[in-house]
Each structure stands twice: as C-alpha cells, then as structure tokens.
Amino acid sequence: MSYIRKPKFSHPGLQTNDLGLTRRDYEGTLTTLCGGCGHDSISAAIIQAAAEMSLEPHRVAKISGIGCSSKIPSYFLSKAHGFNSVHGRMPSVATGANIANQDLHYIGISGDGDSASIGLGQFCHIVRRQVNMLYIVANNGTYGLTKGQMSATADMGSRTKSGEEAQFENIDMATLAIELGASFVARSFSGDKKQLVPLLQAGLSHKGFAFIDVVSPCVTFNNTDLSSHGYKNTWENYVALSDVDFVPMRDEITTNYEPGEEKDITLHDGSVIHLHKTDDSYDPTDKDQALGHISKYKKKGKIATGLLYINQSTSDLHETQYTIDRPLNSLGADELCPGNGALNGINDTFR
Amino acid sequence: MKPTNIADPNYFHKVVDCQWACPAHTPVPEYIRLIAEKRYSDAYMVNWQSNVFPGILGRTCDRPCEPACRRGRVEEEPVAICRLKRVAADYKSDIRDRLPEIPKKKNGKHIALIGAGPASLTVARNLLPLGYEITLYERDPVSGGAMRTQIPRFRLPLEVLEEELHYVLDMGINCRFGEDVTSMKSILAEGYDAVFVGTGAPLGKWLDLPGHEEAKENLHTGIEWLASVAFEHIESIGKKVLVLGGGNTAMDCCRTSKRLGGEEVSVVVRSGFDEMKASPWEIEDAIAEDIPVLNFHVPKRYIIENGKLVGMEFEKVRKEIDENGRRQLIPTGDDPVILPCDDVICAIGQENSFPWIERDLGIEFDQWELPTLVNSRFQSTNEKVFFGGDSALGPDNIIRAVAHGHEAALSIHLLCEKQDLDDRPHPIMDIQGQKMGIHQWSYSNDISADLRYAVPHAAKEQTLNDINLEVELGFDEQLAFEETKRCLNCDIQTVFTDKLCIECDACVDICPTDCISFTQNAEEDTLRKDLLAPAENKEQDLYVSGALTTGRIMAKNEDLCLHCGLCAERCPTSAWDMHKYLLNTAKAVDACPK
Numbered sequence: 001m002s003y004i005r006k007p008k009f010s011h012p013g014l015q016t017n018d019l020g021l022t023r024r025d026y027e028g029t030l031t032t033l034c035g036g037c038g039h040d041s042i043s044a045a046i047i048q049a050a051a052e053m054s055l056e057p058h059r060v061a062k063i064s065g066i067g068c069s070s071k072i073p074s075y076f077l078s079k080a081h082g083f084n085s086v087h088g089r090m091p092s093v094a095t096g097a098n099i100a101n102q103d104l105h106y107i108g109i110s111g112d113g114d115s116a117s118i119g120l121g122q123f124c125h126i127v128r129r130q131v132n133m134l135y136i137v138a139n140n141g142t143y144g145l146t147k148g149q150m151s152a153t154a155d156m157g158s159r160t161k162s163g164e165e166a167q168f169e170n171i172d173m174a175t176l177a178i179e180l181g182a183s184f185v186a187r188s189f190s191g192d193k194k195q196l197v198p199l200l201q202a203g204l205s206h207k208g209f210a211f212i213d214v215v216s217p218c219v220t221f222n223n224t225d226l227s228s229h230g231y232k233n234t235w236e237n238y239v240a241l242s243d244v245d246f247v248p249m250r251d252e253i254t255t256n257y258e259p260g261e262e263k264d265i266t267l268h269d270g271s272v273i274h275l276h277k278t279d280d281s282y283d284p285t286d287k288d289q290a291l292g293h294i295s296k297y298k299k300k301g302k303i304a305t306g307l308l309y310i311n312q313s314t315s316d317l318h319e320t321q322y323t324i325d326r327p328l329n330s331l332g333a334d335e336l337c338p339g340n341g342a343l344n345g346i347n348d349t350f351r
Numbered sequence: 352m353k354p355t356n357i358a359d360p361n362y363f364h365k366v367v368d369c370q371w372a373c374p375a376h377t378p379v380p381e382y383i384r385l386i387a388e389k390r391y392s393d394a395y396m397v398n399w400q401s402n403v404f405p406g407i408l409g410r411t412c413d414r415p416c417e418p419a420c421r422r423g424r425v426e427e428e429p430v431a432i433c434r435l436k437r438v439a440a441d442y443k444s445d446i447r448d449r450l451p452e453i454p455k456k457k458n459g460k461h462i463a464l465i466g467a468g469p470a471s472l473t474v475a476r477n478l479l480p481l482g483y484e485i486t487l488y489e490r491d492p493v494s495g496g497a498m499r500t501q502i503p504r505f506r507l508p509l510e511v512l513e514e515e516l517h518y519v520l521d522m523g524i525n526c527r528f529g530e531d532v533t534s535m536k537s538i539l540a541e542g543y544d545a546v547f548v549g550t551g552a553p554l555g556k557w558l559d560l561p562g563h564e565e566a567k568e569n570l571h572t573g574i575e576w577l578a579s580v581a582f583e584h585i586e587s588i589g590k591k592v593l594v595l596g597g598g599n600t601a602m603d604c605c606r607t608s609k610r611l612g613g614e615e616v617s618v619v620v621r622s623g624f625d626e627m628k629a630s631p632w633e634i635e636d637a638i639a640e641d642i643p644v645l646n647f648h649v650p651k652r653y654i655i656e657n658g659k660l661v662g663m664e665f666e667k668v669r670k671e672i673d674e675n676g677r678r679q680l681i682p683t684g685d686d687p688v689i690l691p692c693d694d695v696i697c698a699i700g701q702e703n704s705f706p707w708i709e710r711d712l713g714i715e716f717d718q719w720e721l722p723t724l725v726n727s728r729f730q731s732t733n734e735k736v737f738f739g740g741d742s743a744l745g746p747d748n749i750i751r752a753v754a755h756g757h758e759a760a761l762s763i764h765l766l767c768e769k770q771d772l773d774d775r776p777h778p779i780m781d782i783q784g785q786k787m788g789i790h791q792w793s794y795s796n797d798i799s800a801d802l803r804y805a806v807p808h809a810a811k812e813q814t815l816n817d818i819n820l821e822v823e824l825g826f827d828e829q830l831a832f833e834e835t836k837r838c839l840n841c842d843i844q845t846v847f848t849d850k851l852c853i854e855c856d857a858c859v860d861i862c863p864t865d866c867i868s869f870t871q872n873a874e875e876d877t878l879r880k881d882l883l884a885p886a887e888n889k890e891q892d893l894y895v896s897g898a899l900t901t902g903r904i905m906a907k908n909e910d911l912c913l914h915c916g917l918c919a920e921r922c923p924t925s926a927w928d929m930h931k932y933l934l935n936t937a938k939a940v941d942a943c944p945k
Binding site for chain 1: 424425791796800853854856857859861864865884885887900901911915920921922923924
C-alpha cells in the first residue's frame with residue numbers, strides 16, 4: 001500500500017458534470033490493494049461511470065461481502081452509503097436494503113470466492129429474485145486474500161502460481177446468471193475501460209438485476225503465463241462481441257454508423273446502449289444465442305466480452321411482490337400502522 | 352510519434368522547468384530538498400557552483416525560474432524559489448573550506464577582465480582553479496558592478512555583497528580597481544592570452560523634452576543616480592520626486608527617493624500598469640511603501656519657473672490595438688496633467704557604450720553598437736576578445752550575466768587549450784534510482800497543499816528611515832521548511848520501461864492529474880487530443896513509449912505531472928520507476944584536456 005495520500009491537485013481542465021462535481025469528487029480512500037490489482041481499475045471505472053452519469057453520491061449504496069474484491073467499495077464514492085457484510089452474504093443485505101429503499105442505486109461488489117463458492121447459493125437466489133441492482137463480480141480465478149488458492153471460476157487446465165492445475169469444471173458466472181434469469185448480463189475486463197465504463201453505466205440504468213462479470217487479474221498470486229485469469233492471457237484472448245457506447249437519456253445520439261453495423265437498445269429510463277461492429281450479427285436479446293456464444297468462445301479458449309444478454313420485459317422484485325413504491329423511511333406512522341381495521345381486512349382474506 | 356529518447360540530457364532537463372528556465376541552469380529542486388533537510392551549506396554550494404552569488408541572487412534575482420515553476424500550473428503560485436535560495440545563504444555555516452583550491456603552480460596563461468561585475472567575476476571563479484592568472488580592471492574603487500551600484504542596500508546589505516565578492520576575489524586576482532580602461536588597444540598590447548569584457552550597459556537614457564537644459568540640475572538618470580547613492584555621493588533628494596519609467600531601476604529609484612527625503616514620490620509610466628517591465632514583486636514592494644504608479648501618462652515637457660524645475664506636464668492616453676495587432680497609445684483629449692516636482696529621475700532604459708574600444712582591432716559591432724559575437728561562445732570577431740553580461744547582449748539581469756560568464760570562461764579555456772570552441776563538453780548528468788522499499792522513496796513525495804508563504808518584512812516605519820536597513824527579513828527556518836514542501840521535485844523523473852509493462856492501468860488509475868494514457872500511437876497533434884486529458888500546453892513534451900503487448904503505447908503528458916511517484920508505487924512490475932536526474936551544465940573545469 002502507498003503511504004501518502006493522493007495529492008489533491010488535479011488536472012485544471014478536469015470536466016465538471018451536471019452536479020458541478022469532477023471525477024475526483026467520486027473517489028474514495030487511497031487503495032490498499034496490491035499495485036496493479038485489476039480491482040483498482042474497476043474502482044476507477046465506477047468512478048468515471050458515476051461521474052459521467054452525474055450520479056448523486058448520496059443516492060448510491062455500495063454493498064460487499066468478504067475478500068479483496070469486497071474492499072473495492074472503500075475506494076470509490078466515499079460519500080455514498082456502504083455496507084461491508086458477511087462472506088458470501090452480500091446478496092441478502094442488498095436485497096433487504098433494496099426492499100427498504102428502492103430509490104437508491106445499488107452497487108453490489110463481490111468476487112469469485114464470495115459469489116461462486118461460499119456465496120453461490122445467495123448469488124443464485126438474488127438473480128432469480130430480480131433485485132434491481134448492479135452486481136459486479138471482480139473475477140480473478142484465485143483466492144488472493146489467502147495467498148493464491150484455486151477458485152471455482154479458474155478454467156480447467158489453468159495453473160496456480162505454485163503450479164497446481166485446475167481439475168474441475170469452472171463455474172461460468174455469466175452463463176449461470178443468464179440461466180437463472182438475470183435480465184442484464186455482461187462480461188468485461190478491468191484493463192479495458194473503454195468497454196467496462198459504458199457497460200457499468202448501462203447496468204446502472206437498467207431496471208432489474210444487472211450482472212457484470214469482470215475479469216480482474218490478481219497481479220500478485222494469479223498473473224503467470226499459465227493462468228487463464230492473468231493479464232497476458234486476458235489481453236490475448238478476450239473478444240469483444242461489439243463495441244459499446246452508453247448514451248445517457250439527456251444526450252442526443254450524434255455518432256453515425258453504417259447501416260447494419262449498429263444496434264441500439266433503449267432502456268426504460270430513455271438512455272440508449274449503442275452496440276456497433278457487432279460480431280456476426282450477435283443478438284443480445286436472444287438468450288439461447290447468448291449461451292451458445294459464451295460456450296463457443298470458451299471452447300476456443302477465448303473470453304467472450306461485451307453486453308452478452310439483455311431482457312427488458314422482466315419484472316423486478318418490487319413489481320412481483322407488489323410492494324409499496326416509496327422508500328420505507330418516507331412512510332409515516334399512519335401508513336406503517338394502518339390500525340385494527342386494516343388488520344381485520346387482511347385476516348378476513350384468510351378466512 | 353517515435354519513442355522518446357530519454358538518453359538525451361535535454362529531455363529530462365526540460366521537465367525540470369525551473370532549472371531549464373534558469374540561465375545558469377541551477378539544479379533548483381536539489382537545493383530545495385537540501386534546505387528541507389537543514390543542509391544549508393550543501394544547498395548553498397549547489398547554488399554557488401551554478402550561480403556564484405546565491406546570497407545576492409536570493410535577494411535580487413529576476414527569478415526566471417518562478418514563472419516557469421510547475422507548481423504555478425497545478426496551483427495558484429510557484430514555489431518561492433528565489434527566497435529559499437536566500438535561506439541557504441542565511442543559515443549556512445562557514446563554507447570557505449569548500450571553495451576550490453587554487454593551484455600554486457600557474458598554467459602560464461594570463462587573462463584580463465574588464466569590469467568587476469557578475470560576468471567577469473564568474474569568469475574569474477571558473478578559471479582561477481585551473482591555474483590561470485587573472486587581472487581585473489574596474490573603473491570604480493571597489494568590485495561588484497551593477498550588484499553594488501544598481502541595487503539599493505535595503506534590498507542587498509553590504510555584508511552579503513562583500514562576502515560573496517570576496518569568495519572570488521580572495522582566490523587571488525590582480526585587482527586594478529579605480530582604473531578606467533580607455534583603450535582596448537593598450538590592453539591587447541599587454542599580451543594577455545584573452546580579454547573578457549564585462550562592462551555592463553553603463554549609459555542611462557535621458558528624456559530630452561522642452562525645458563531639459565534649464566531643469567538639468569534636478570534631472571537624473573536612474574542608473575547614474577543609484578550609483579551615486581551607493582557611493583554616498585548623493586545623500587538627499589527633493590521633497591517631490593517623479594520617477595519616469597516602469598522597470599526595476601524605476602522601482603529602486605522611487606524606493607530610494609523615499610529614504611532620502613522624498614515625501615511625495617510617484618512613478619509615472621507611458622503605457623498601462625500591466626505592461627510595466629518591472630518584476631511584479633518589485634512593483635508590489637514600491638506600492639507597499641505608498642508610492643503611487645500613474646499609468647497612461649506621456650511626458651510632454653519640464654515646467655520651469657524662475658530657472659528652476661517645478662513640475663512636469665503629461666498627456667493622458669489610452670490603449671488601443673490597431674488592425675495589425677499593435678498596441679497604440681491614443682491621446683484621450685483630456686486636459687494635460689501637471690505634476691509638481693523638485694526632482695525627476697529618468698529610469699527609461701540604459702545603453703551599451705564602447706568608446707574605449709578602437710574600431711581597428713578586428714572587433715566588429717552591429718547597428719545597435721553591440722559586439723558581433725560568434726554563436727554561444729561569447730567570442731567577438733577578434734578571437735582573443737570575449738564579451739559577457741549586459742555588454743554582450745544588452746541590458747539584462749545578474750543571473751544571465753553569470754550564465755554568460757560560465758560560457759565565456761569555457762570558451763577562453765578551450766581557446767587557451769587550442770581546442771575547438773564549438774566542441775563543448777556535454778552536461779554532467781547523475782542518474783540515481785530513488786526506490787527505498789516497496790512504496791518508499793529516498794525523496795519526500797508527500798507534497799504540501801499549502802499556498803505560497805510570504806516573506807516577512809521589517810516594519811515600514813523603520814525601513815523608510817534607514818536606507819541601509821534590509822526590508823525583507825527572509826524566511827525563518829520553519830517557514831522555509833513549509834515552503835520547501837511545496838516543491839514538486841520535478842527532477843525526480845518518471846522513467847518508463849515498456850518491456851516491463853503489463854498494461855494493468857494501475858498508473859492511469861492513480862495519477863492525480865491524469866497525465867498517463869495508454870492509447871493507439873498517432874502523430875503528435877492527434878495524440879495530444881486523444882489522451883485521457885488533452886495535452887494543450889505544447890511547450891511541454893509528451894513522453895511516448897514503444898509499442899506494448901496490445902500494440903498501444905504509453906503517452907505521458909509532462910505538463911502537469913506532480914512527480915508524486917504514485918504511478919511507480921502502484922506499478923506491479925516497476926515499469927515505472929523514479930530516477931533522480933541531477934544535471935549540471937559543463938563549466939571550464941569539465942572540458943577534457945586533449
């Protein structure tokens with residue numbers, strides 16, 4: 001870790017957003033992760049995404065579990081709400097928070113250990129429930145915090161730094177999320193902010209459960225040439241299914257592409273995900289095609305990245321559960337305790 | 352763009368903006384760090400090697416380094432470089448045992464220096480340790496030149512001046528002071544191996560307006576008047592004084608007048624306040640002594656009553672830019688302004704004058720009466736005659752005279768060694784890695800966010816009543832320390848090794864000022880726009896690497912780099928590292944004997 005604080009001086013030409021804030025205002029504390037950790041690039045991408053979208057920091061909640069990945073929330077949006085929960089239990093806390101206050105933006109940050117091993121059950125159920133949030137897995141294929149054991153996402157045949165080979169089939173988090181009904185599934189790479197930032201912005205604007213699996217190399221314990229999750233392998237084998245732009249609702253689309261080269265997806269809030277140079281006319285709204293593509297690339301040793309799947313017709317948890325559409329903290333005593341009459345009414349329905 | 356050649360000494364030298372801007376290329380961050388460590392004598396010697404007069408310059412320098420200081424680009428004001436230099440001089444211990452030894456056995460070469468100002472003394476300082484014999488001619492009975500005659504004692508105390516002059520004079524010079532050289536021919540006839548002319552720009556300009564003849568008794572030129580005050584030939588002035596001109600000499604004249612009995616002293620300039628040539632801090636100091644500056648007043652005539660000067664008439668003008676973009680002063684049509692006065696000091700410029708150099712000696716002069724010099728050798732068209740300081744290129748400042756002295760001394764040495772004067776030695780560069788531990792450096796990268804500290808001044812009631820009382824008290828040790836922490840250590844360079852880079856973006860993410868980008872290579876103009884934050888300041892270079900694994904390049908905008916080392920701290924492969932580049936320009940002593 002660095003001993004000094006990041007100097008407060010910034011580029012004098014740094015842009016301010018609609019709130020009058022610069023990117024620097026979205027930073028958190030100085031990272032204590034290893035220098036070169038992919039997770040720091042994820043923080044930087046979230047900072048850039050949030051600043052560009054003019055997210056109000058105090059309208060964001062950051063929730064994480066345990067692991068290197070789960071330290072990330074400290075390093076961005078220091079003025080947002082945060083909850084560093086129990087190992088693998090971030091989904092429960094995120095679900096509870098979201099039920100209580102659906103007006104906030106929820107950013108859940110987890111790792112491959114936190115979500116694919118100890119928290120795999122929790123992960124599956126939060127996907128099924130369509131909690132309206134952005135769920136990021138910082139995926140490095142290793143248990144970095146305990147010094148480099150194989151994780152459940154390590155590809156078969158990949159080796160740890162100590163030379164051990166992965167002998168079991170890996171869990172592909174993106175495939176799992178699509179299977180379980182996630183309505184927005186993407187994969188990206190911490191080293192490619194050009195792709196990661198618009199995906200984060202789209203995920204934050206998407207209504208429903210948005211999942212991004214980010215390959216985020218562990219520079220200290222899983223960055224050898226024999227690791228499938230190292231920088232070298234990822235730079236060489238990641239394939240973007242399309243270039244992604246995110247156009248916020250308030251901005252006009254000005255870029256023009258050749259017909260057939262582009263695909264626009266308008267989100268519920270009016271903003272647009274702009275896909276261009278799409279790989280063999282990939283259709284991200286087709287679930288079967290998405291699963292087929294991931295599998296096809298995986299067989300070739302490649303990592304399919306970009307917006308893999310999106311479905312805007314599913315309902316989120318609040319809709320399926322007919323909850324009140326206001327945050328619980330805005331309800332008064334009368335609404336929270338509607339009185340005996342209301343209780344009797346409910347009881348009558350069971351008679 | 353092609354990968355940057357960091358082996359070129361100029362590349363990283365240019366990144367050290369202060370040192371690059373300093374005519375003598377003083378390694379500024381190096382001495383500032385030494386001051387922070389209270390190693391004042393070491394800091395003094397770093398200065399003395401480069402600029403010869405640290406105590407004098409720490410009070411009087413024109414500070415070309417400060418407008419160049421990077422701190423001024425990331426914050427409001429530059430580091431107080433000049434006044435930190437003074438701290439080194441004020442708090443050092445006796446440094447005489449650190450001065451170069453003068454060989455008892457001489458090298459048989461004899462050099463004449465004409466004029467005992469900063470340029471000549473620099474030549475002497477550089478040549479004496481090499482065994483040269485030096486004869487120094489000076490019109491005045493004492494040495495120092497403009498440093499003694501043009502700078503009032505309340506800005507530069509006599510003991511500071513004498514101390515630093517004596518470091519050079521005590522090396523053993525044949526001083527022929529009080530001897531006005533009237534013929535170059537006779538000097539050359541004495542058979543010197545080389546002659547160096549450092550006689551300054553000794554002629555003050557008069558403002559020849561109606562009434563000049565009658566008013567003459569109460570008219571003065573700035574530089575001659577200041578010299579007379581310095582030698583105590585003048586000890587008073589009238590109650591109402593007008594100082595004409597907006598340069599540093601004018602500022603010294605008006606402040607001196609205040610101390611010699613001037614009660615209503617005003618500075619009057621033709622053009623706008625913003626166009627004044629004086630250093631902003633000198634104007635501030637004058638205004639702080641309640642001296643008004645009247646701008647856009649064009650002098651028209653001296654008003655004489657009963658054969659005596661009683662005032663001056665001015666025409667009021669305003670500024671207009673004509674279609675060619677030239678600034679014009681247009682009369683406003685208002686009534687003329689009459690300013691009463693007892694004395695007028697013309698500080699409107701000074702000129703070179705070489706009536707004592709015969710024109711048949713092979714020394715050519717140009718249309719402005721300045722010697723024709725060969726490139727940067729400071730050698731005239733007579734190969735044995737060299738010029739430096741104001742006498743070489745016209746009126747300028749002390750630090751530039753010192754820089755000329757260094758180059759001229761090197762030229763003289765090369766001439767005497769019968770070497771090619773254009774085959775000049777390369778700068779001396781010392782490169783040292785700064786890594787101490789994983790995230791620890793041998794320099795303090797935790798810079799202060801404080802604004803520039805002001806130098807304390809003595810009370811105005813006291814200083815205005817004593818012409819020898821120094822106005823500036825200088826930083827105390829604590830203030831000096833706080834100010835040193837504002838220095839960004841621009842000489843601790845970010846060095847990038849492309850073969851080691853794994854393109855993890857750690858440096859990009861941590862950089863506080865968005866200097867670092869990984870992008871596709873392009874022509875410089877395109878690249879400057881494609882960076883994470885556009886690099887609009889074209890005076891500052893882009894540091895470009897070779898192609899990386901992905902085919903992209905690393906491009907760093909040197910403009911706003913804080914040299915905080917965080918890129919190198921976060922770099923997992925040491926592709927970024929912090930190296931100190933200590934550069935000293937080559938002096939005569941560094942020339943290799945053949």
